[in-house]
Amino acid sequence: MYYVYILKWKKYYVWVTNNLSRRLAEHKRGNVYFTKRIWKNIVLVWWFEYKDKNDALTLETKVKKSGHIERRIKEKGFVMGE
Numbered sequence: 001m002y003y004v005y006i007l008k009w010k011k012y013y014v015w016v017t018n019n020l021s022r023r024l025a026e027h028k029r030g031n032v033y034f035t036k037r038i039w040k041n042i043v044l045v046w047w048f049e050y051k052d053k054n055d056a057l058t059l060e061t062k063v064k065k066s067g068h069i070e071r072r073i074k075e076k077g078f079v080m081g082e
Contacts, residue, residue, distance in 0.1 A: 002056035004063070005047040007035065012069045013042070016056045020047060 003020040007013040007027065013034060017023040027035050027042060035042055050056040063069055 002050045002053045003047050004050070004056050004059045006045050006063070006069060007042045008045045009035075009042050012045075014060055014063050014069065016053075016060045018053075020049075 002016055002018050003023075004014070004016050005020060005023070015023075023032075024044060026032050048059065050059070
C-alpha cells in the first residue's frame, strides 16, 4: 500500500509513503528535514491509501500544485481534523 498523507502546523506538509506508521514515527522523532523543528506541534489531518504507487504520486502532485489542500480534501469527501 501507498499512502498520501497531510500534516498540518502553520503550513501543510503533503507526502507519499509506503509505511505510514513508520513515517509518522520519523516525523515525531524529528528525523524528517521539513518537520524536524516543529515535530511536537504537527497533526495528521488526512491520509488516503492506494494499491498503486503511481496513483498515490498523482494525487500528491495534484494536491501540491493546486495550492488548495483543504479543498482537495473536501473533494475526496473527508473532513479535516484539527
